[in-house]
Amino acid sequence: MFKADLRAIRFTLYDHLKVQQLFELDAFSHLSREECDAIIDQGLRFATEVTGPLNAPGDRAGCGLADGRVTTPPGFPEAWRRLFELGLMSFTMPVKAGGFGGPRAIGVVLAELQSGANTAFQMYPGLTHGAADLLETFGSPLDHERFLAPMLAGRFAGTMCLTEPHAGSDVGATRTRARHLEGDVYAIQGTKIFISSGDHDLTENIVHMVLARIEGAPPGTKGLSLFIVPKRWVEEDGRLGEPNDVTTVSIEHKLGIRASATATLAFGDGGRCRGILVGGRPHEGMRQMFRMMNGARLAVGVQGIAVASAAYLNALAYARERLQGSSVRHFKDPNAPRVPIIEHADVRRLLLEMKAKVEGMRTLAVKLALHADLAAALQATDEGRAAYHEGQADLLTPIVKAYCADQAFRIAELAIQVYGGAGYVEDHPVEQYLRDAKIFSIYEGTNHIQALDLVARKLQSRGGANLASFLSEIGEFVERHRARPGLAAEVGALGEAAGALQRAGGALIEFFTSGRLEQVTLVASPFLEVMAEVTLAHLLLDAAVVAEAGRAAAEEEHHQEEVDFYRGKVMAAKFFVNFVLPGVHAKLAAIVGADRSALDIPDAGFSTAR
Numbered sequence: 001m002f003k004a005d006l007r008a009i010r011f012t013l014y015d016h017l018k019v020q021q022l023f024e025l026d027a028f029s030h031l032s033r034e035e036c037d038a039i040i041d042q043g044l045r046f047a048t049e050v051t052g053p054l055n056a057p058g059d060r061a062g063c064g065l066a067d068g069r070v071t072t073p074p075g076f077p078e079a080w081r082r083l084f085e086l087g088l089m090s091f092t093m094p095v096k097a098g099g100f101g102g103p104r105a106i107g108v109v110l111a112e113l114q115s116g117a118n119t120a121f122q123m124y125p126g127l128t129h130g131a132a133d134l135l136e137t138f139g140s141p142l143d144h145e146r147f148l149a150p151m152l153a154g155r156f157a158g159t160m161c162l163t164e165p166h167a168g169s170d171v172g173a174t175r176t177r178a179r180h181l182e183g184d185v186y187a188i189q190g191t192k193i194f195i196s197s198g199d200h201d202l203t204e205n206i207v208h209m210v211l212a213r214i215e216g217a218p219p220g221t222k223g224l225s226l227f228i229v230p231k232r233w234v235e236e237d238g239r240l241g242e243p244n245d246v247t248t249v250s251i252e253h254k255l256g257i258r259a260s261a262t263a264t265l266a267f268g269d270g271g272r273c274r275g276i277l278v279g280g281r282p283h284e285g286m287r288q289m290f291r292m293m294n295g296a297r298l299a300v301g302v303q304g305i306a307v308a309s310a311a312y313l314n315a316l317a318y319a320r321e322r323l324q325g326s327s328v329r330h331f332k333d334p335n336a337p338r339v340p341i342i343e344h345a346d347v348r349r350l351l352l353e354m355k356a357k358v359e360g361m362r363t364l365a366v367k368l369a370l371h372a373d374l375a376a377a378l379q380a381t382d383e384g385r386a387a388y389h390e391g392q393a394d395l396l397t398p399i400v401k402a403y404c405a406d407q408a409f410r411i412a413e414l415a416i417q418v419y420g421g422a423g424y425v426e427d428h429p430v431e432q433y434l435r436d437a438k439i440f441s442i443y444e445g446t447n448h449i450q451a452l453d454l455v456a457r458k459l460q461s462r463g464g465a466n467l468a469s470f471l472s473e474i475g476e477f478v479e480r481h482r483a484r485p486g487l488a489a490e491v492g493a494l495g496e497a498a499g500a501l502q503r504a505g506g507a508l509i510e511f512f513t514s515g516r517l518e519q520v521t522l523v524a525s526p527f528l529e530v531m532a533e534v535t536l537a538h539l540l541l542d543a544a545v546v547a548e549a550g551r552a553a554a555e556e557e558h559h560q561e562e563v564d565f566y567r568g569k570v571m572a573a574k575f576f577v578n579f580v581l582p583g584v585h586a587k588l589a590a591i592v593g594a595d596r597s598a599l600d601i602p603d604a605g606f607s608t609a610r
């Protein structure tokens with residue numbers, strides 16, 4: 001059953017990160033905290049009452065393909081219709097495009113609620129939102145009328161089509177071709193695989209955003225262009241035309257997100273597939289697609305947080321009810337009363353690891369989105385601060401995507417462990433969470449591709465200024481709080497871990513400058529983990545400082561539930577620093593140690609088995 005913790009979410013949004021600062025800025029002054037809270041409440045109701053109950057049945061039913069048409073599980077078309085009636089999909093779209101113009105920081109929370117309730121269902125509106133945002137940014141006014149408006153109304157859905165049989169991580173190997181016909185219209189021919197929402201029965205039409213190479217364009221990513229390829233052609237006056245020669249060849253039978261149709265699509269098998277060049281600009285495809293990919297990378301991180309949170313809250317509820325064993329304090333007494341498993345130290349350890357990571361990751365994702373909101377809002381008035389916020393959003397994107405994806409799987413696994421055997425079977429939702437979570441580390445650029453993006457691009461962008469600001473914020477926090485009663489040891493540990501991160505960064509620079517690029521790629525993933533865990537420790541301790549103040553006020557008011565809530569925040573931070581953060585020193589040792597065994601082992605040395 002879907003569960004969410006609105007108290008924890010509101011703490012992160014308003015008490016800790018002060019998202020309400022946005023409503024003071026012109027870009028968001030048309031909204032208030034009350035309105036955003038009402039939308040969050042509406043999103044939670046929709047998730048709990050509409051899509052949540054479809055999660056397990058949708059997983060069992062999966063999608064079907066018959067006579068070239070894909071069907072989604074029962075209830076999905078009705079849920080889609082209701083989602084668009086509520087307008088939840090357009091919350092962060094600009095007002096001029098027909099949206100609410102809401103902050104992405106709130107959008108992250110809305111997406112978390114939807115993905116937590118039903119990850120597979122949320123794929124359909126999620127991709128539609130990403131494609132709509134891409135069109136809003138780069139499309140012409142005519143594209144907006146023909147495609148964007150029906151997408152925001154829920155009549156058309158969207159996809160992103162990059163992957164091909166020979167072009168997975170290596171997008172530059174794309175073979176799909178585009179031949180000029182007239183104006184911005186091209187003939188498209190090629191096969192795309194693994195396309196999420198590639199075909200379904202939720203909408204009248206599907207707008208595929210397709211990367212293809214115009215005849216004569218250079219090889220690699222520089223030669224790619226982006227095309228709007230509708231499943232059914234759309235006339236300039238908006239009328240639906242003929243089918244556009246896009247064939248659904250097959251759909252995948254897969255480990256998780258089974259209710260999300262993952263399709264192989266053939267474009268132009270009959271030579272009649274037409275695509276419209278986005279913005280009329282050839283060879284700009286990768287730059288344009290990066291807009292959708294960056295949004296999707298944050299969205300995948302949020303999927304991870306969503307599943308992790310739902311897994312944690314279900315495991316917590318189970319641990320409060322399941323009676324097993326007696327307290328270790330009475331281990332010699334066979335007649336001692338049976339206790340709920342939440343009383344066992346090891347179960348508490350598992351639960352607190354889940355809580356700390358879920359809440360830390362949520363804070364990280366909201367913070368990233370807040371940086372993006374501030375960058376957009378300050379663009380016109382304060383270029384310097386806008387550049388700072390944009391740089392931080394950029395730096396944190398691969399970390400959110402990769403770390404939250406990995407940890408979603410880990411947390412779902414811990415949730416199963418809390419349930420014991422009951423978690424391994426279908427009677428409880430956690431086995432589905434584990435299966436659903438695995439894809440997060442694979443799509444939208446595998447987690448290793450994120451790590452390469454971090455070490456090869458993001459650390460160095462703006463001359464290293466983004467990283468320098470990031471580290472100096474942690475340094476200032478450590479200086480300010482190193483003597484804080486109750487947290488001094490943990491703040492000191494954060495300072496040491498940040499030092500480890502800097503040394504790991506120094507090792508990377510040394511590998512780069514000495515031309516040891518293989519060594520860089522070998523340690524990129526552990527480096528990303530070190531940076532993620534230092535970031536989470538900082539955010540959790542910062543939240544603990546805020547919570548300490550809240551606790552003092554709650555104690556004065558004798559509000560015990562609030563006192564416990566704030567104590568939970570402090571304990572989560574202390575636990576993370578004492579149980580998880582020490583791991584960064586082991587990873588640092590591996591990074592600077594520059595061991596070459598993984599590089600030098602002969603291929604045949606892995607095994608002689610064939």
Ligand SMILES: Cc1cc2nc3c(=O)[nH]c(=O)nc-3n(C[C@H](O)[C@H](O)[C@H](O)COP(=O)(O)OP(=O)(O)OC[C@H]3O[C@@H](n4cnc5c(N)ncnc54)[C@H](O)[C@@H]3O)c2cc1C
Nearest residue numbers: 160161162163168169194195196262442443444445446448
């Ligand atoms: C359920 C599902 C939904 C998907 N949805 C979409 C979608 O909507 N649109 C879309 O376009 N694609 C989609 N994909 C495709 C997905 O993005 C790719 O699977 C992913 O990018 C990895 O590509 P690949 O599967 O070809 O693996 P490969 O690229 O073959 O990678 C295999 C392994 O090798 C590693 N590797 C590859 N290259 C390198 C390198 N240069 N250096 C180091 N390691 C490397 C990878 O990290 C990985 O561990 C989806 C996939 C699935 C399974």
